[in-house]
Amino acid sequence: MTEPLHDEPAEVEVTRSDTVYAGRVWNVRRDEFTYNDQTIVREYMDHTGAVAILALDEDDRMLLIKQYRHPVRVREWEIPAGLLDVTGEDALAAAQRELAEEADLIAARWDVLAEFYTTPGGSDEAIRIYLARELSPSAQAFDREAEEADIEVRWVPLDEVMTAVLQRRVQNPSLVVGTLAAHASRADGWSTLAPGDSPWPRRSQPVGAGVAEG
Numbered sequence: 112m113t114e115p116l117h118d119e120p121a122e123v124e125v126t127r128s129d130t131v132y133a134g135r136v137w138n139v140r141r142d143e144f145t146y147n148d149q150t151i152v153r154e155y156m157d158h159t160g161a162v163a164i165l166a167l168d169e170d171d172r173m174l175l176i177k178q179y180r181h182p183v184r185v186r187e188w189e190i191p192a193g194l195l196d197v198t199g200e201d202a203l204a205a206a207q208r209e210l211a212e213e214a215d216l217i218a219a220r221w222d223v224l225a226e227f228y229t230t231p232g233g234s235d236e237a238i239r240i241y242l243a244r245e246l247s248p249s250a251q252a253f254d255r256e257a258e259e260a261d262i263e264v265r266w267v268p269l270d271e272v273m274t275a276v277l278q279r280r281v282q283n284p285s286l287v288v289g290t291l292a293a294h295a296s297r298a299d300g301w302s303t304l305a306p307g308d309s310p311w312p313r314r315s316q317p318v319g320a321g322v323a324e325g
Contacts, residue, residue, distance in 0.1 A: 120312075126150070130157070136194070158236035160315030162206040163192035163285035165224055165293055166216060166243045173272050173290070174214055174246075177263035188265075188275075189283045192238070195315065202314065203307050206241045211249045214264065218243035221307030225292040228313075229284060237315045240289045241307060242296075269293060 124145045131154065132139040140157040143150060166174040179186045193209035195202060203221060210216050224242040228234075273294045275281045296303045 136196075156230075156234035156236065158234050158315050160195040160236055161192055161238045162195060162202055162209060163190050163238055163240045163289060164206050164210045164243050165190050165240055165289040166210060166214065166218065166246055167269065167293065168244075168246055168266065171269045171297070172266040173269055173293075174216070175265050175267050175272070175286070176213060177265070179261075183282075185282075186263075187283050188281050188286060190240075190286050190289055192285050202239055202311055203241070206239075206243070210243055211251065213262065215249045216243075216246050217249050219245035219247070222301075222304040223307060223309050224296065224304060225288050226311070226313060227284070227288050235315050237311075237313050238285060239311055239314070240285060240292065242293065242304060269297070 125142050126145065127143040129141045130138050131141045137159060138157040139154060141152060141154045143152050145151070168174075174191070175188045176191060177186050177188050191210050191213040193205060193213070195205055197205065206221070207217070210218060220243070222242045222244075223239060225240040227238055227240075229236045229238060269290070272281070272286070272290045276287050276290050281287065292303075
């Protein structure tokens with residue numbers, strides 16, 4: 112029998128790890144490690160990780176927000192999301208907080224929909240996408256500033272978002288991955304979902320102790 116397809120964690124000896132740039136939100140790190148009997152040096156974005164939320168109402172409409180993203184100079188359609196930049200914060204709690212802060216919503220039902228690495232060749236960022244259902248308004252309204260000050264909100268049928276993804280009219284990775292996963296999972300009776308509090312072993316982690324830092 113063929114083994115089920117899955118990514119394989121790999122342990123390598125990291126002999127040195129340095130922060131070569133300390134940024135406002137994330138850093139750039141240079142690691143020296145041994146792999147295939149060679150000493151290799153790679154630089155990558157040392158990221159906090161993030162969560163994203165695909166909020167789906169009783170009519171199978173997705174909550175979308177349009178927000179300006181400066182690196183690509185685009186106001187793009189997204190699903191609510193946020194960094195895991197609060198020390199020790201549980202990922203599910205972070206997702207619940209982000210849904211309230213960005214969309215003024217709370218959800219009674221939370222499931223894990225998908226997980227992915229954004230750019231595994233250049234960043235250690237991992238994102239977990241939650242499916243949030245049984246929605247209701249949040250009791251607290253949040254003030255928004257900077258890029259979030261002019262967020263546009265729209266409820267769009269899942270099938271319509273799927274068409275936009277396949278026609279390449281929307282590009283945000285969490286929106287694309289979440290929409291594809293939700294569309295496929297719904298067709299399978301949502302059997303692929305996992306409990307909202309499921310362990311997340313691939314979550315982005317701080318650099319471990321015991322590695323030399325310059």
